[in-house]
Amino acid sequence: MRRAAFGGTLFLALFLVLAFLTLPIVAIFVHTSPGDLISSLGEQDARDALRLSLQTSLAALAIIVVVGTPAAYLLATREFRGRSVVVTLIELPLVLPPAVAGIALLASLGPEGLFGSALEGAGIQLVLQTAGVIVALTFVAAPFYLRQAQEAFAAVDRNLLDAARTLGASEAGAFIRVAVPCAGQGITSGLALAWGRALGEFGATLMFAGSFPGITQTVPLAIFARFSDDFTSALALSGVLVLASATLLLSVKILGRSAVLGGGAA
Amino acid sequence: MNGLEVRAHDQLREMEVDVELRVDGQECAAVVGPSGAGKSTLLRIIAGLRKPDPGRVVIGREVWLDSNRGINLRPEERACGFMFQEYALFPHLSAWRNVAFGVPGDRRARRRHALEQLERFGVERLADARPASLSGGERQRVALARSLARDPSVLLLDEPLSALDTRTRAHAGRELVATLRNAGAVAIVVTHDFSEAALLADQIFVMDDGRIVQHGTAAELSARPASAFVADFAGSVVLNGTARPAAGGLTEIELDGGGVVNSTDLSRGPVAALVFPWEISLEPAGAGHGSSALNRLPVEVVSVTEVGNRVRVGMSAPQPLVAELTAESTRSLGLRPGVRVNATWKATATRLVPR
Numbered sequence: 199m200r201r202a203a204f205g206g207t208l209f210l211a212l213f214l215v216l217a218f219l220t221l222p223i224v225a226i227f228v229h230t231s232p233g234d235l236i237s238s239l240g241e242q243d244a245r246d247a248l249r250l251s252l253q254t255s256l257a258a259l260a261i262i263v264v265v266g267t268p269a270a271y272l273l274a275t276r277e278f279r280g281r282s283v284v285v286t287l288i289e290l291p292l293v294l295p296p297a298v299a300g301i302a303l304l305a306s307l308g309p310e311g312l313f314g315s316a317l318e319g320a321g322i323q324l325v326l327q328t329a330g331v332i333v334a335l336t337f338v339a340a341p342f343y344l345r346q347a348q349e350a351f352a353a354v355d356r357n358l359l360d361a362a363r364t365l366g367a368s369e370a371g372a373f374i375r376v377a378v379p380c381a382g383q384g385i386t387s388g389l390a391l392a393w394g395r396a397l398g399e400f401g402a403t404l405m406f407a408g409s410f411p412g413i414t415q416t417v418p419l420a421i422f423a424r425f426s427d428d429f430t431s432a433l434a435l436s437g438v439l440v441l442a443s444a445t446l447l448l449s450v451k452i453l454g455r456s457a458v459l460g461g462g463a464a
Numbered sequence: 465m466n467g468l469e470v471r472a473h474d475q476l477r478e479m480e481v482d483v484e485l486r487v488d489g490q491e492c493a494a495v496v497g498p499s500g501a502g503k504s505t506l507l508r509i510i511a512g513l514r515k516p517d518p519g520r521v522v523i524g525r526e527v528w529l530d531s532n533r534g535i536n537l538r539p540e541e542r543a544c545g546f547m548f549q550e551y552a553l554f555p556h557l558s559a560w561r562n563v564a565f566g567v568p569g570d571r572r573a574r575r576r577h578a579l580e581q582l583e584r585f586g587v588e589r590l591a592d593a594r595p596a597s598l599s600g601g602e603r604q605r606v607a608l609a610r611s612l613a614r615d616p617s618v619l620l621l622d623e624p625l626s627a628l629d630t631r632t633r634a635h636a637g638r639e640l641v642a643t644l645r646n647a648g649a650v651a652i653v654v655t656h657d658f659s660e661a662a663l664l665a666d667q668i669f670v671m672d673d674g675r676i677v678q679h680g681t682a683a684e685l686s687a688r689p690a691s692a693f694v695a696d697f698a699g700s701v702v703l704n705g706t707a708r709p710a711a712g713g714l715t716e717i718e719l720d721g722g723g724v725v726n727s728t729d730l731s732r733g734p735v736a737a738l739v740f741p742w743e744i745s746l747e748p749a750g751a752g753h754g755s756s757a758l759n760r761l762p763v764e765v766v767s768v769t770e771v772g773n774r775v776r777v778g779m780s781a782p783q784p785l786v787a788e789l790t791a792e793s794t795r796s797l798g799l800r801p802g803v804r805v806n807a808t809w810k811a812t813a814t815r816l817v818p819r
Contacts, residue, residue: 357552360513363539365566366614371540376564379556392804 229436246412248421255396258335262343270344274351292341293329296401302405330407331414335396343392350384392449397443466524468650472509472516481505481674487512491510492644492651494665496658503654507620523617545611545619551603553595560591563610581609582603594774600633611644637663656698670694692736700738703783707731727814735819743813744787746771749804757808765803
């Protein structure tokens with residue numbers, strides 16, 4: 199009797215969680231007909247926003263993977279002084295409010311910032327530019343990837359890497375042929391998290407890069423720009439973003455299980 | 465001349481490894497010792513996965529490491545096969561790709577070579593299976609095939625049989641002996657089991673607390689252990705006590721905890737008295753001094769275990785003691801835990817080593 203009651207409580211809890219987390223998303227599609235979704239894509243601004251979101255998030259992701267993967271591997275496999283300090287510093291952006299991230303980026307890379315004149319001297323403009331969006335997305339999304347990748351690399355049996363070395367692989371060879379495939383699951387889930395975070399980024403982008411259609415206005419910024427005067431259109435664009443994010447996350451997950459990473463080429 | 469020569473000093477966090485050993489060409493040596501003795505560290509130094517300070521590793525005329533001359537080949541530059549303790553097969557690769565991992569050439573040549581290696585160990589039918597789907601014995605064979613695939617001049621095996629269940633172990637052990645004889649490489653097997661070392665190796669190095677404490681053949685180590693530690697490892701009963709000269713050229717040993725035994729070895733002061741379990745016979749308590757055995761200790765039986773056609777009888781006297789008897793004599797003496805008997809053996813079967 200008691201056991202049945204406990205089991206019921208568990209189910210009730212799960213039901214509440216599921217309802218609370220999915221109903222708002224369902225509501226978007228209740229209010230938006232497929233026609234609205236398609237017609238919202240007919241607007242130039244909306245298409246620009248979507249294209250910009252994809253471009254900037256992919257660019258940020260590429261930077262994060264190329265630089266972040268070796269860095270995560272180093273953190274996971276080498277002991278050195280101050281390692282835990284480094285790990286904490288890298289994870290700091292995870293807990294920063296987006297507004298603080300935006301201010302921090304302005305204070306360091308903005309025209310009046312720490313490196314502002316140096317960047318200007320090199321002819322690099324970030325603020326109010328597409329490049330600035332990429333910088334903001336990289337800043338907020340990188341820790342998600344680094345954290346997951348580091349954990350995944352740390353979980354790889356060190357004997358596997360040593361075995362690769364005794365079989366003729368260099369350190370780099372062991373990294374590419376053994377460590378990366380063995381950590382594949384964790385790496386792809388880190389990729390999915392970072393991508394999701396980049397697609398949804400709002401505050402830091404708005405403060406650092408502004409909201410100019412076609413240049414810095416990603417989908418979340420476009421939704422915000424519309425919702426005060428055209429709620430239906432904001433809703434439709436939200437629907438598009440939900441679908442795009444869900445598709446991306448799903449394909450990353452499928453990729454992670456397939457032969458490309460983690461699954462391994464037999 | 466194709467021997468392996470290792471000299472290494474390495475300061476680990478919890479101990480200091482200081483080892484010197486040589487193995488002659490194409491011989492198989494075993495390094496035995498308790499866990500934490502530094503055995504695996506020694507293998508890692510030979511393979512180049514750890515850098516000792518100072519150290520020297522030479523195989524034949526090839527110098528792999530010489531810290532005095534600043535030579536230190538990377539692991540991938542040493543012709544060294546390494547079979548890791550839990551085999552360390554790559555989980556994301558099929559058996560043949562594991563074996564072919566270090567084999568150069570195009571896909572077809574690599575696969576052909578890998579299949580040949582797998583066939584040597586009778587597991588070519590598993591070529592396309594992932595390690596996770598293999599049994600312990602199959603994994604061991606794939607790992608062995610992989611460690612030999614590059615034709616190494618040194619083969620290192622870290623506890624090659626310990627991941628197997630007892631049923632597979634005996635068979636795998638006999639197979640391994642044949643493999644090591646024909647490997648064309650100097651082989652070093654690390655194990656914590658003396659009988660395994662005796663089975664696999666021509667020469668045994670006993671390692672304790674980072675040092676080689678004695679080396680020789682299995683028979684030499686059992687017959688003339690340099691210390692109680694080696695004797696214990698080689699399967700002797702070890703009784704601690706204090707020796708003093710006695711009449712008739714004998715040595716009398718007063719055992720810690722009570723009891724006196726005699727030995728024909730000469731010694732004085734703290735010693736370990738060693739006797740093989742099969743030299744000890746048991747007789748009912750209170751029986752007369754019927755035999756010529758000089759040593760007679762009243763003991764209490766603590767355990768009775770059948771091992772093949774023999775029975776190992778554990779006793780306390782009060783120091784622990786083990787005798788090996790036939791099943792027949794175990795029955796006629798009515799041995800079971802709690803029974804009191806006398807353990808007897810000859811003074812000539814009692815060897816003494818200083819402590």
